Amino acid sequence: MIDTTRTPSVPQPKPKARSKSTSTLALTWRRFRRSTLAQIGGTFVFLLLLLTLFAPFFAPYSAAETQLGTVYVPPQRLHFVDAEGRFHPRPFTYALVPDMDPETWERVYRKDTSQMYKVNFFAPGWDYKLLGLIPTNIHFLSVEEGGSLHLLGTDKMGRDLLSLIIFGARISVGVAVFGALMSAFLGAVIGAASGFYGGVFDTVTQRIGELLLSFPTLPLFMAVSVAIPVEWPPLGVFFGIMMIFALLGWPVLAREVRGKVLSYREEEFVMAAHAAGAKGPYIIFRHILPNVIGHIIVILTISVPELILAEGALSFLGLGIQPPLVSWGVLLRDATTLETLGQNPWIMLPGLAILLTVLAFNFLGDGLRDAVDATSR
């Protein structure tokens, strides 16, 4: 959609001795490269995936670390110039002294400019396992012993919000990505089978798909997620939500794939495969699905942001991920009353994380769709 009609004069590569025709993948990639927004989105998504994979490395604090002494600390600034005007190449933070506002009797934090704490990069801190395997305690960002480093402030339990957002990305993005993957797999298999074989299977799956699509997604997600038993452990709830996304989300892709398969079924290369004695599943997976894979990836990419939004709304309403686990929606549950919001506006920041992530996935999905549509015609 970003404007694919214009064809800038790209210098054509010199034909080699035996020129090979450009592959569909290369053509698609070339189209994709033309959209700036798609590249911004793609880069953001890539960085986000790195961030989720190495969450404990990037998080300055552990998510479980609650400190009553640091409840609702406003975002702290990194300083380079100290009170006497001297420049420090390594940024530092000032000490925070809890104090009380004499008029409102509310807790405030006063900056003590006499005490400075240097910020450390790649320094040892709390223990964790990198990728769940390698035990280490090196962190990207930490602060000298005794100081504090809350770049985005803290929440009502005194936990560092930046670290919570980084850990929350694991759950929020994880549940959406795996949910979308499973739903895409289901959709591709069901769609391909119903398009290829037709008959009763086709009628039944089409009807079920139509039924699921006739409900607005969020109310349906809400109604089904209530069915996850309260006694389930948080991780069980996580898998439950993921399964709901997968089991209710497949019809979109199934419909698309079915249509494509129907149109490919009568093509010569499928006939040839039939004539050569290939069986149904082999033809589907080997000959037909590779032609549709572009569309599958596009729909997968487009459904991820939808599921991130759905998880956010579900958890925000208290029907999704449950508190010991941290997701962006769960974090926003603290921001429901105007009083807390007014005094501690930074607790809305997880919403910004959702917005940026969804935006990036939408940029990426849009660019991919343009690229795939243009080359598959």
Add this chain to the structure above:
Amino acid sequence: MLSFILKRIAYALPTLALISFFSFLVIELPPGDYMTTLQGTLVSQSGMSPGEARALTNQMREEYGLDQPFLVRYGEWISAIVTRGDFGFSFIFRRPVGEIIWQRLGMTLLVALCAHVISVVIGVLIGIYSATHRNTFLDHIFTVLAFIGFSVPNFFLALLIMYVLAFGFGQHVGGFFSPDYVIAPWSWARFVDFLKHFWIPVVVVGLAGTARNMRVMRGNLLDVLNQNYVRTARAKGLSNRLVVFKHAVRNAVQPIVMYLGVALPFLLQGEIVTSAVLNLPTMGPVFLQSLVSQDMYLAGSFLMLLAVVLVIGNLLADIALVWVDPRVSYD
């Protein structure tokens, strides 16, 4: 035409039946029923012993027929709806479900419809501007804004607006009225107060639709503007205004017409989350509450109505499309 409409209605009927069954099934999925919730409340809040509470709730189960098997209850529920328009009984409100839904549906629909109208009008207008001024600075701005529009979570936007209004402008937010006007009789001042509150959910609910309509309109109009008949119209020397609005827009607006019918349930879906944040007396908070406390007839009826609205909307859109576009065949 009539036979086409009848055929479409006949096709929709089994879908409606399936929808009602599926809604009931989904609501029945959680283990236990409202009486389980009530039993917990009785023990924790009314100080009853677990035995007494169980006896009481079992008695109530019998009274309301909740001890019957699933299919029997579904049969009774759906036959009461079809024959008497009776959607069952809400346990949390102690009133018939129909009464609660009709009472709150008005405001819900008003929010959704206003959001709908605004999103179509503004979306289409910006879409036309963007398509006719392609690759200009404003077009790029609108493109990015549209992406942000459908990327921002409803509840986050509602929170943000609430925060800015309350602390930036000192305005009262939440609900449809300031405390002074809640029970006051209608007057000009009350109406103004109402509008001050009403626009918030409308904007929050309508933003994504506006963004979507804008992108769809832009894409379609660009396609249409490249077609030969548009070139012919220009070659004849018609003014740009006439070419765009009389020749191109009419053909490009078709997908928006199709979307009209589908959009309503999705606007209602946005309204559910938004009203929970803004604390509006609409269907959203009621639906949420009914789900959590397993007030199954209320939750099931509302879920079913959402899907029914979608099916009917699709039906109307199909009919409207045949009516608007002579090329679409009746078959």
